[in-house]
Amino acid sequence: MGRHKVLNTPAIRRMPTYYHKLMLIQALGDEYVSTSKLAKYMSIDPIVVRKDFELTGATGDRGIGYRVDTLIEAIRNYLGWNKKLRACLVGAGSLGSALLGFEEFSEYGLNICEVYDISEKRIGTEIYGRMVKDVRNVRVSVAESKVEMAIICVPAESAQEVADELVAGGVRLIWNFSNTCLQLPPDVVVQREVIAGGYALLSRKRKEHFS
Amino acid sequence: MGRHKVLNTPAIRRMPTYYHKLMLIQALGDEYVSTSKLAKYMSIDPIVVRKDFELTGATGDRGIGYRVDTLIEAIRNYLGWNKKLRACLVGAGSLGSALLGFEEFSEYGLNICEVYDISEKRIGTEIYGRMVKDVRNVRVSVAESKVEMAIICVPAESAQEVADELVAGGVRLIWNFSNTCLQLPPDVVVQREVIAGGYALLSRKRKEHFS
Numbered sequence: 110m111g112r113h114k115v116l117n118t119p120a121i122r123r124m125p126t127y128y129h130k131l132m133l134i135q136a137l138g139d140e141y142v143s144t145s146k147l148a149k150y151m152s153i154d155p156i157v158v159r160k161d162f163e164l165t166g167a168t169g170d171r172g173i174g175y176r177v178d179t180l181i182e183a184i185r186n187y188l189g190w191n192k193k194l195r196a197c198l199v200g201a202g203s204l205g206s207a208l209l210g211f212e213e214f215s216e217y218g219l220n221i222c223e224v225y226d227i228s229e230k231r232i233g234t235e236i237y238g239r240m241v242k243d244v245r246n247v248r249v250s251v252a253e254s255k256v257e258m259a260i261i262c263v264p265a266e267s268a269q270e271v272a273d274e275l276v277a278g279g280v281r282l283i284w285n286f287s288n289t290c291l292q293l294p295p296d297v298v299v300q301r302e303v304i305a306g307g308y309a310l311l312s313r314k315r316k317e318h319f320s
Numbered sequence: 321m322g323r324h325k326v327l328n329t330p331a332i333r334r335m336p337t338y339y340h341k342l343m344l345i346q347a348l349g350d351e352y353v354s355t356s357k358l359a360k361y362m363s364i365d366p367i368v369v370r371k372d373f374e375l376t377g378a379t380g381d382r383g384i385g386y387r388v389d390t391l392i393e394a395i396r397n398y399l400g401w402n403k404k405l406r407a408c409l410v411g412a413g414s415l416g417s418a419l420l421g422f423e424e425f426s427e428y429g430l431n432i433c434e435v436y437d438i439s440e441k442r443i444g445t446e447i448y449g450r451m452v453k454d455v456r457n458v459r460v461s462v463a464e465s466k467v468e469m470a471i472i473c474v475p476a477e478s479a480q481e482v483a484d485e486l487v488a489g490g491v492r493l494i495w496n497f498s499n500t501c502l503q504l505p506p507d508v509v510v511q512r513e514v515i516a517g518g519y520a521l522l523s524r525k526r527k528e529h530f531s
């Protein structure tokens with residue numbers, strides 16, 4: 110952890126929202142966008158929007174706002190989304206399938222090209238155009254197909270074993286949706302997605318507002 | 321937004337992870353737990369763990385650590401998870417189905433008792449024991465069944481309309497998984513879940529480490 114820079118986590122988490130909205134604004138033909146418009150859309154302070162954009166190096170013009178195409182490019186570059194990312198997904202249950210169906214991922218440079226599962230029922234079937242492969246061959250398969258990232262959606266009790274195989278196959282980026290913390294070598298970058306994290310925030314807001 | 325307190329978002333997001341791990345530790349029969357054990361498990365600094373627990377009001381004993389049952393109770397109380405929450409889910413596609421299947425939600429006091437969808441194919445079927453109802457009656461139905469929270473998993477283009485109906489039916493807490501920001505009255509608490517937010521973090525880490 111020592112060599113990792115401290116990331117501005119909330120700002121980075123907001124980037125896909127800006128990016129997706131900017132793509133919609135661009136599709137409508139608008140050339141400029143104001144921070145106040147984006148702030149209103151996201152129910153946040155315009156100062157927050159401005160600071161977030163500063164991170165990406167984008168600059169706006171007082172009174173006119175930001176050029177939409179420049180902003181999109183700046184965010185894409187800040188997140189490295191201009192460099193396509195080949196990924197695999199392990200565990201094609203309902204959550205895994207939902208992720209395979211997220212069309213906006215392709216906007217973000219994410220190409221989930223390999224899918225693995227343990228169930229005989231799923232192996233050999235297609236989900237959103239991807240053939241499900243046997244997870245028992247995952248180590249060799251990810252090495253051959255040169256995937257850089259793995260999305261783990263298996264039950265918590267299998268997640269560590271799956272992650273170890275993926276890392277042995279050369280994967281260095283892991284997006285973990287399983288309900289457990291993975292213990293992996295320090296050169297592997299892991300992002301854990303705790304869906305219940307948002308529920309905890311909502312729970313705390315409920316407690317503050319309604320009780 | 322003015323009346324909302326500023327929440328310690330990253331700390332609150334970590335609470336379900338502590339909570340779930342503490343439940344597992346308790347199931348193994350351990351009475352005490354150290355911050356260093358939890359910190360190691362989550363790959364974070366023990367100081368962060370201690371500060372997070374301070375938020376909940378829990379106190380530990382130097383050298384012994386925290387009582388597991390006291391910590392569980394403190395987190396439960398901090399998040400209001402001791403008061404059961406009745407919720408509905410709208411949009412029973414793959415993401416919605418995945419959420420219905422998350423067993424840990426019941427640990428967190430969340431009871432998703434009503435499910436709505438627009439598809440004739442899904443209405444009348446059962447998903448994890450819940451009968452899917454017609455979303456066209458959602459306003460009356462949520463009012464009758466007195467659900468406090470709604471989980472929205474519909475396509476972005478339908479999300480605002482669904483949210484308006486839910487609010488008209490008395491829902492004041494919304495957990496929004498649709499890829500759009502909802503515009504709702506100020507007395508409605510909305511938590512947006514941007515799954516791509518974690519991917520943005522991973523993307524930025526990839527850029528810093530591997531390029």
